[in-house]
Amino acid sequence: MRRTTFLRVRPLAVVAFAAMTAAGSAGAADLFGGGATFPVQSYVGDNFLTTVPVRARLSRNTTNAVTTSPIATLSPPDTLFARFSSGTGNKISYCQTGSGTGKTVLIGVGSVINANGECGTYQTGTSPAGFSGTAAAPNYIGTDSPISQADVTSFNGGPRAARELWQVPTLAGAIALPNHSALGFTNLTTEQVCRIFSARITNWSGIPGSGSTAPINIVYRAEGSGTSFAFTSYLAAACNGKFTIPAGYFKPNQSFAAAVPAVPGQPGSAAPLYAASTPINGNPGVVTSVIGTASAIGYADYPEVDAQGAEFPTVNSASPAALPASISIPAPLSGQVLNASNTPVAVTGMTNPACLRLINPTTIPAGVTYPILAYTYMGGYRNTNGTSTTPLRQLLGYFLASQTNRPAPPAGFAYLDGDANYRLSVQNTINTCVL
Structure with missing residues (x-):
């Protein structure tokens, strides 16, 4: 089948959430993150395809970059991260490492554990050593493989356990x-x-x-x-x-x-x-x-x-x-993770378990006929976000219909907030878990 242009459904009407605004932040920040490649077209677009040399893993508009690898810049107003940056005055970067590396950097345990390692480029064929960030701990990560009980156990035994974790779903994609x-x-x-x-x-x-x-x-x-x-x-x-x-x-x-x-x-x-x-x-x-x-x-x-x-x-x-631009699914599961059999279970070892939100991987959205779907997530630290707290909350807010400046997702992706209970549960998680 050749590429086909489909008419996109207009985003949902604005829902008033007091905590989510498109106004510029009082203290702008640079957010460094990376992980899943699945949502990259929605997050940062495809500019990385045309950089020289081609196949840059790193997309950013941050001003305090530390990397020597090729960079693809964000392109307002077409992508979600670019809209966030232009709408709030905050800068942001994203390194395409894959979900597995995204989670090891978040957890601080594994083969790649520090965000300030070199992101690298697809052109060289070498594996990324980090997110090209300015600190060992990232501001956020992207993953399509949700946090599991094994991940929580590793995190609790690792160097960043005091920070605690949050995870919220962001998009569905084909x-x-x-x-x-x-x-x-x-x-x-x-x-x-x-x-x-x-x-x-x-x-x-x-x-x-x-x-x-x-x-x-x-x-x-x-x-x-x-x-x-x-x-x-x-x-x-x-x-x-x-x-x-x-x-x-x-x-x-x-x-x-x-x-x-x-x-x-x-x-x-x-x-x-x-x-x-x-x-x-x-x-x-x-x-x-x-x-x-x-x-x-x-x-x-x-x-x-x-x-x-x-x-x-x-x-x-x-x-x-x-896929329509927005789909309806139930409110995500609270305080649950996947066990070794990839079955949702109550998480153990978390002081604030409700900060982990999970969509059962078997969830089928109403009215969706294409059968091969993925749900993608963002995760980060509940504590010690400091001046990044407000920008992180604003970034997550761009996935909700309360954000009037959010772009329509690319064809093949959908926001998840077609249900009011879903929106309220995610908003509450953002308000109480990103501190």
């Missing part, structure tokens, strides 16, 4: 399935998606209309990724125990390699019995790789697929581009 342009199919059924990614079909001759007899090359995220978590959650729900696929075959995980069965005799291998597979860092990298790899298919957020002009199928004849 995960598209980019494919190489030489392939001719325009639609896949749930069964076909399941059989491709479970290696029940390993050659394009098994997909009517593909126009190819080449082996299927699966392009997937190499690093810990919230996009992988959401996609493997979909595969587990839609495929396990069906279409000759065993129950429990897919195990939702931010690591795609951990979510699918290993190759026999190769414990820890990165894929099942695919004819070919290619691990790539970042959603932008996945799409670029698919475009340049014959017989390839992968998964990434729809706006990234659209920005790079990649081909993609509808799924069950529904397009990932057709």
